[in-house]
Amino acid sequence: MYTDKTLTCADCGQQFVFTASEQDFYAQRGFTEPRRCPTDRAARKAARQSSGAGYSSGYGEAGSYGGGGGYSSGGSYSSGGYDRGPREMFSATCSNCGNEARVPFRPTSGKPVYCSDCFRSMRG
Template sequence: MYSDKALTCVDCGTEFTFTAGEQERFAQLGFTNEPKRCSPCRAAKKAAGGGGGGGGGGRGGFGGGGRGGGGGGPREMFSAICGECGKPTQVPFKPRGDRPVYCSDCFAKRR
């Protein structure tokens, strides 16, 4: 069903192989886009904290809409007090004060 494909890395420009097995794994995970980076560049980006993003918006194919992610450097964090346990925490948005903010543990319990 799948066959190996030669792709070019957007970071270093080298050609890499997107194997049939990798394509099958991507399909099982619901990924609709092919990888843009070779394995060493993916590992370097991951180690640098530039994780991936959403993108796609579930439309399939290439160049879908949706909200991308990553790329812009470290995210600004804001201090807050957890509305459940009272511990100080850091959140990636500015708390408005009209709604409670939860630490990661309490947020996970509420989900």
């Protein structure tokens, strides 16, 4: 089994805890150890997503930080800024086929929303 590990972030040099449950999660998906702290990972992910429509391959990462408050050192995670639950999904009606579309952002009226099938076929 796994035990909590302390890793050093390749970006900011801060130490962060790679918890046992995260290690298990990563191992199950064949991921290598994270090289960056959750803050930098979230920042990079946000940067990546802002250039697309939010449909990046980053799905699934969000649920991995349930592992029990290991982020006490450094004090930067104090005020609930870090979302530890699964990503909130909103349901909407696909503008193309009318099926239910589940999107990770709140659908704004006037903007077309597509279900994953239509989104994929539109992308080619």
